[in-house]
Amino acid sequence: MSQVMEYQMFINGQWTSGHAGEKMEVINPCTQEVVATVPRATKQDVDDALGYARETFESGVWSNKPIEERSAVLMNAAMLAVANKDKLAYLESITSGATIRRTSTVDAAEVGATLLLSAMIAKELPLVEHSFFSPPWVAPMHTFWRREPIGVCAGITPWNFPLILAIFKIAPALVMGNSLVMKPASITPVTTLELGKLLYDAGVPAGVFNVITGPGSAVGNYMAGHPEVDKIAFTGSTAVGKSIAHLAADSIKRTTLELGGKSPILVLDDADMEVATNMCLLAFLFHSGQVCESGTRLLVPRHLQDELVERMIEKIKKMIIGDQMDIATDLGPIASNEQLNTIMDYVRIGKEEGAQLAYGGSRLTQGIYEKGFFFEPTIFINCNNRMTHAREEIFGPVQCVIPYDDEEEAIAIANDSLYGLGGGICSKNVARAQRIAGRLRTGTVWINTWHVLRPDAPFGGYKQSGYGRECCYHSLLAYSEVKHICQDLTPDGNDKLMNVLIGSNK
Ligand code: NDP
Numbered sequence: 001m002s003q004v005m006e007y008q009m010f011i012n013g014q015w016t017s018g019h020a021g022e023k024m025e026v027i028n029p030c031t032q033e034v035v036a037t038v039p040r041a042t043k044q045d046v047d048d049a050l051g052y053a054r055e056t057f058e059s060g061v062w063s064n065k066p067i068e069e070r071s072a073v074l075m076n077a078a079m080l081a082v083a084n085k086d087k088l089a090y091l092e093s094i095t096s097g098a099t100i101r102r103t104s105t106v107d108a109a110e111v112g113a114t115l116l117l118s119a120m121i122a123k124e125l126p127l128v129e130h131s132f133f134s135p136p137w138v139a140p141m142h143t144f145w146r147r148e149p150i151g152v153c154a155g156i157t158p159w160n161f162p163l164i165l166a167i168f169k170i171a172p173a174l175v176m177g178n179s180l181v182m183k184p185a186s187i188t189p190v191t192t193l194e195l196g197k198l199l200y201d202a203g204v205p206a207g208v209f210n211v212i213t214g215p216g217s218a219v220g221n222y223m224a225g226h227p228e229v230d231k232i233a234f235t236g237s238t239a240v241g242k243s244i245a246h247l248a249a250d251s252i253k254r255t256t257l258e259l260g261g262k263s264p265i266l267v268l269d270d271a272d273m274e275v276a277t278n279m280c281l282l283a284f285l286f287h288s289g290q291v292c293e294s295g296t297r298l299l300v301p302r303h304l305q306d307e308l309v310e311r312m313i314e315k316i317k318k319m320i321i322g323d324q325m326d327i328a329t330d331l332g333p334i335a336s337n338e339q340l341n342t343i344m345d346y347v348r349i350g351k352e353e354g355a356q357l358a359y360g361g362s363r364l365t366q367g368i369y370e371k372g373f374f375f376e377p378t379i380f381i382n383c384n385n386r387m388t389h390a391r392e393e394i395f396g397p398v399q400c401v402i403p404y405d406d407e408e409e410a411i412a413i414a415n416d417s418l419y420g421l422g423g424g425i426c427s428k429n430v431a432r433a434q435r436i437a438g439r440l441r442t443g444t445v446w447i448n449t450w451h452v453l454r455p456d457a458p459f460g461g462y463k464q465s466g467y468g469r470e471c472c473y474h475s476l477l478a479y480s481e482v483k484h485i486c487q488d489l490t491p492d493g494n495d496k497l498m499n500v501l502i503g504s505n506k
Pocket of ligand 1: 156157158159160161165183184185186187214215216217218219220221222224235236237238240241243244258259260261291292293393395421465466
């Protein structure tokens, strides 16, 4: 076994083991070996981190810097992310179970690209705008409004894409001049800690960006209600998102929530079956299905169900399930034993409710799978949209195939969900696909592809999948306040409104 990496929290530009000095273990889900330890933060550590964030915000050391200077620092950070991509990819994979093939090509690159794009977009954002209108009932005025940072922000992230989901919050928060405290998921905290050092080395002043590690139910919950937090950005389950929204409401914190999903794939009767097969596999097997916007309700014309499922199974049989650190692996382990149990529960419920198992359905336990949390790709056919596994988020490699008879029925089933994160259409007819895209009540619609999250396009959910958008200029707006400044230009300050108030004769 290789040496266990001992991490500390990153607070005020320094590594710290926290007030209690307690540790949490981080394991490799393929072997259950402990690969790292991180401090278990206490509320006092949260107070410290938020205190430094507040202090730096008020001092103006970052918040008052011209946006061009903050952008330049983010660009440095983008370069450092690229320079450190192998290390980031290794740490991300070994702790989250993501295949090294993916993290080394997608995740590290997306960190760099998100930093770079946020910096570039920020420089183009109209930070100050003037009115073109002069209302006749007021005196001549100079009126303009400008964007300002919100203040102290807190970010809480889940375990499935620790790097990408952290940078979606870090890049816009910092470029807009806020201070930020991040709390990553307890099972995958190390790459967010690495980002702390990386941003500091890039030129983000001490105290502006901090990372604490600890249980969400204790320190995350505390952060969400903390009076020092002006904005909270959360990615995770809808259940925890609701509790954060309640806590944040007490002090009217600005809030962005990226929550769960149960995204529908509409395969149309004119789809190219090879394209449909690849799209449907990508939709539910990427990161072994542990993706919020996974396509997990596959709506297919009844007469095409058998052919599509047979094609999918043929390709699944050729996929390599195994050690995520092996470049040949297509599907790695499930991130935790807890999540594996959740998946097994939903598969059991699916069978009990009468869904027909076409493939998979079991944990893999023999040979190379003996110590890890491995689960077979699983396909249920002849499902209906009222079944539990069709309504609730499983967060695993489980597909639920629902046959339909006509287009209107398919659209109605697609929209019949509490969630509204992703959706997709497979069709050779571009106009038809775009028309249907307009009718799906989801934040993203993919046509003939899936899982494309781009830093240059907004991402977020409708309905109980959350509110607010990450990425693109939308996230920059979400990390800023707008202040209107209105100045009377008349020499004697004799505003017409004042005359209305007291009457011109007095
Ligand atoms: P959780 O909601 O359980 O946890 C997410 C984060 O919140 C973790 O950092 C966790 O800390 C923390 N947390 C847990 N309880 C609380 C609490 N009471 N108050 C404050 N923070 C808390 O989700 P998972 O980590 O299990 O991730 C899976 C879920 O996330 C899925 O439902 C998925 O759909 C959703 N998700 C949504 C995405 C989106 O963009 N819409 C993207 C990725 C995931 P700790 O780890 O210590 O428990």
